[in-house]
Amino acid sequence: MGYILSEESQKLVAMVRDFCDKEIVKQCKEFDISGAFPAEIMKKCNEMQLNLIELPKKYGGPGLDWITIAAIYEELGRADAGVASTLATNTMLMKVLFKFGTEEQAANYCELLKRGGYSTFALTEAQAGSDAANTLTVADKDGDDYVLNGAKAFASNGGIADVHGIFALTDKTAGTKGLTAFLVEKERAGMKVGQEENKMGIRLSNTTSLFLENVRVPASNVIGQEGKGFSMAMQTLDAQRIVTAAITIGIAQRGLEEAAAYAKQRVTFGQPINRNQAVQFMLADMDIKIETARQMIVHAFTLLQNGTRCTREASIAKCYTADIAMEVATDAVQIVGGYGYSRDYPVEKLMRDAKVFQILEGTNQIQRMIIGGQFLR
Amino acid sequence: MNILVCVKQVPDTMEVKIDEENNRLIRDGVPYTVNPFDSNAVELAVRMKERYGACVTVLSMGPVQASESLRECLAVGADDAFLISGREFGGSDTLATSRVLSEGIKKIAANKGIGAFDLILCGRQSSDSDTAQVGPETAEFLAIPQVTYATDIEKTDAGFIVTQAADGRINRLSVTAPCLVTIGKIAGFPRYSNMMSKIASMSAAVPVLSAEDLPAVNPETVGLLGSPTKMTGMQAPKKMKSGEILDGGMGEIIPRVAEILADQGFI
Numbered sequence: 001m002g003y004i005l006s007e008e009s010q011k012l013v014a015m016v017r018d019f020c021d022k023e024i025v026k027q028c029k030e031f032d033i034s035g036a037f038p039a040e041i042m043k044k045c046n047e048m049q050l051n052l053i054e055l056p057k058k059y060g061g062p063g064l065d066w067i068t069i070a071a072i073y074e075e076l077g078r079a080d081a082g083v084a085s086t087l088a089t090n091t092m093l094m095k096v097l098f099k100f101g102t103e104e105q106a107a108n109y110c111e112l113l114k115r116g117g118y119s120t121f122a123l124t125e126a127q128a129g130s131d132a133a134n135t136l137t138v139a140d141k142d143g144d145d146y147v148l149n150g151a152k153a154f155a156s157n158g159g160i161a162d163v164h165g166i167f168a169l170t171d172k173t174a175g176t177k178g179l180t181a182f183l184v185e186k187e188r189a190g191m192k193v194g195q196e197e198n199k200m201g202i203r204l205s206n207t208t209s210l211f212l213e214n215v216r217v218p219a220s221n222v223i224g225q226e227g228k229g230f231s232m233a234m235q236t237l238d239a240q241r242i243v244t245a246a247i248t249i250g251i252a253q254r255g256l257e258e259a260a261a262y263a264k265q266r267v268t269f270g271q272p273i274n275r276n277q278a279v280q281f282m283l284a285d286m287d288i289k290i291e292t293a294r295q296m297i298v299h300a301f302t303l304l305q306n307g308t309r310c311t312r313e314a315s316i317a318k319c320y321t322a323d324i325a326m327e328v329a330t331d332a333v334q335i336v337g338g339y340g341y342s343r344d345y346p347v348e349k350l351m352r353d354a355k356v357f358q359i360l361e362g363t364n365q366i367q368r369m370i371i372g373g374q375f376l377r
Numbered sequence: 378m379n380i381l382v383c384v385k386q387v388p389d390t391m392e393v394k395i396d397e398e399n400n401r402l403i404r405d406g407v408p409y410t411v412n413p414f415d416s417n418a419v420e421l422a423v424r425m426k427e428r429y430g431a432c433v434t435v436l437s438m439g440p441v442q443a444s445e446s447l448r449e450c451l452a453v454g455a456d457d458a459f460l461i462s463g464r465e466f467g468g469s470d471t472l473a474t475s476r477v478l479s480e481g482i483k484k485i486a487a488n489k490g491i492g493a494f495d496l497i498l499c500g501r502q503s504s505d506s507d508t509a510q511v512g513p514e515t516a517e518f519l520a521i522p523q524v525t526y527a528t529d530i531e532k533t534d535a536g537f538i539v540t541q542a543a544d545g546r547i548n549r550l551s552v553t554a555p556c557l558v559t560i561g562k563i564a565g566f567p568r569y570s571n572m573m574s575k576i577a578s579m580s581a582a583v584p585v586l587s588a589e590d591l592p593a594v595n596p597e598t599v600g601l602l603g604s605p606t607k608m609t610g611m612q613a614p615k616k617m618k619s620g621e622i623l624d625g626g627m628g629e630i631i632p633r634v635a636e637i638l639a640d641q642g643f644i
Contacts, residue, residue, distance in 0.1 A: 008579050012572065019569055049572040062572045267624065 077250020082204030158208030414500025452570030468601030475514030
């Protein structure tokens with residue numbers, strides 16, 4: 001593992017791996033097939049406080065450094081990227097609240113997390129994914145309240161969330177500069193959860209649409225300032241993209257491990273297939289890609305840890321990791337051959353899981369626009 | 378209520394290697410863990426703490442690195458931990474170990490000002506030596522009642538009701554406090570430590586009791602020389618040749634099975 005960790009962090013990561021191996025790796029298969037939410041697995045994750053790994057000491061969390069957090073997310077991703085995504089999605093709203101919310105909003109949210117609660121970060125709409133300026137959800141001021149109307153799409157944790165982070169237009173003429181972020185508790189009248197998406201991968205994570213019909217929230221539910229929603233989201237996405245990359249690298253690492261183990265025991269023409277240089281080179285290339293991506297994650301997190309802006313590095317890490325995870329998972333299926341294509345073996349799931357990471361949290365094309373955009377200035 | 382649990386650090390591996398020259402287990406490079414039955418005992422103690430309220434102390438005798446296993450116990454709910462360690466104790470058999478543990482238990486109780494622990498728990502037996510003797514012998518040295526092979530314990534006014542699994546039946550035994558109970562299988566599994574308790578356990582103090590701290594222990598009755606049981610030989614079980622796994626479609630496998638059976642003279 002390419003992380004330089006303190007002895008304490010190594011023990012924490014080893015504890016998480018042991019837990020994942022015993023409680024997630026085998027158990028996730030049933031839910032991958034059914035698409036049902038793995039409530040028991042998530043309950044155990046929360047009991048382990050894996051939902052608190054990004055929580056600072058100030059709020060009663062472990063106060064881990066970003067490199068340790070990366071190593072833990074990799075372990076979770078290695079076990080099941082859906083479980084890891086459910087946990088990581090929770091931290092998106094948290095990051096916005098820590099940076100821009102009131103002390104009360106942040107503290108309340110931490111208490112919710114500690115109780116095992118979940119949240120969404122609902123920016124995407126049916127017609128507004130990469131292009132957030134197309135957002136149609138509106139929030140109209142009415143006295144001291146706001147009234148929200150609209151629909152959100154592909155909301156991770158949508159059906160299990162206790163509170164939603166909703167991005168809505170408070171100024172319909174200002175594009176993304178008219179977007180404001182709101183906390184909307186699930187109990188609010190008019191807040192409805194739509195149908196769950198029947199996804200190709202990360203099937204243990206819950207993804208739904210959300211509908212808001214005259215949902216009334218007090219002004220105290222606004223996060224930060226009016227019109228700053230998009231800017232806040234972008235500013236917190238740097239950290240989230242590196243977290244996502246760390247989960248993704250776990251998928252790739254698992255693919256390499258599965259392929260290497262299979263290649264060692266699968267005999268053709270009188271010898272294990274890993275004796276064939278063609279297979280050895282495939283495994284070597286998988287390893288090269290994984291370690292390269294991992295070091296990008298470490299570098300981006302090191303910048304973040306030191307308070308240095310890392311938008312470019314976060315995008316590079318997210319984009320490259322997702323691309324190589326897809327390649328590595330595809331090669332893992334190739335090495336395991338016909339069995340790899342079967343649902344009885346774990347590698348086809350990795351291929352399905354890896355794909356979404358080229359799409360979510362800014363598609364890899366959007367990441368390339370961010371990276372390439374610097375050359376236009 | 379004050380509960381003390383005796384725990385042993387054991388190799389966390391199925392492949393134990395033996396140094397044939399001195400009949401000892403090769404311990405270098407082998408990962409260690411808490412003896413599984415001792416983990417059950419700690420879990421039961423922590424469940425009793427949650428149910429009745431108690432202070433749970435864990436105690437081990439072993440090399441300095443055994444403090445790591447004690448920290449694992451702290452991470453899953455034990456309140457404090459002590460390690461008995463010193464060259465004098467090396468090579469102790471079950472009798473010598475029980476002698477030292479019993480004096481350690483008395484010393485810790487005295488230091489805590491509690492007189493005696495209400496309940497002492499031990500794992501039924503260790504995974505590395507499997508004798509199931511240390512618990513019962515410790516109870517004898519402490520001159521307290523004992524129940525072995527327990528699966529559960531309930532607190533009563535005068536002591537405890539112990540559920541005991543033995544000889545294909547379940548006994549429910551009443552025992553007065555203080556007493557010692559050895560724990561076998563329990564309902565459910567020992568809990569995992571969580572992030573915060575794991576972190577806290579890493580910096581927790583694990584006081585070490587040396588031979589000097591236990592003046593009541595006669596040095597001639599502990600360690601290799603003070604142990605009446607002598608290891609005269611040890612050997613690893615003979616390895617069986619691993620089977621051959623046949624891979625491929627039925628069309629390939631069935632003729633191969635026939636060929637093997639014919640080669641072996643079975644058909």
